[in-house]
Amino acid sequence: MATIEQLKTNRKVLRPYRYFSEDFKKKKVAELDKKQITVTEICKEYEVSYTAVYKWIYKYSVMRKKGIKMVVEAESDTAKIKSLKDHITRLEQLLGQKQFQIDFLEKQMEIASDQYGIELKKKLSGKPSAGSGNTDKNTPTS
Numbered sequence: 001m002a003t004i005e006q007l008k009t010n011r012k013v014l015r016p017y018r019y020f021s022e023d024f025k026k027k028k029v030a031e032l033d034k035k036q037i038t039v040t041e042i043c044k045e046y047e048v049s050y051t052a053v054y055k056w057i058y059k060y061s062v063m064r065k066k067g068i069k070m071v072v073e074a075e076s077d078t079a080k081i082k083s084l085k086d087h088i089t090r091l092e093q094l095l096g097q098k099q100f101q102i103d104f105l106e107k108q109m110e111i112a113s114d115q116y117g118i119e120l121k122k123k124l125s126g127k128p129s130a131g132s133g134n135t136d137k138n139t140p141t142s
Helices: 004-010 022-033 039-046 050-060 075-116
Strands: none
Touching: 022 039, 022 050, 039 050
16 A cells, blocks of 8 residues: 555646736637647647647637538649539530430431331341351360
8 A cells, every 4th residue: 555655756746827818818829820839839838738728729719619610622622523523514415415316327217217118227026146056166066
């Protein structure tokens, strides 16, 4: 069991109670907003806890308020999204042109079939052709 003397020597040294004026806090938060100083630098320089500095930030910062989420999106992401949307638009236009060509060619085939009496369109309902014969290598050909 630890003695009273050991407990006294193991105690953490408490920081003295200090008071920072509102002007000082506002000044440090303004420096943080301008990215002239970091939270870590403030904590080390003035021996203040991270929690205290973040309380200052939430209280005095214009840009960083508690509960407000900032969406940060790089310009490259925005440009990439715009580029992809443009590409989709071009592909949709190309698809429409190809569909128009298909409809035009089908109409031409229909007119040619009526005019010449020949069925130009393939019928898929018939039996598939037998091809050139047996292609199995194990069976002898006669």
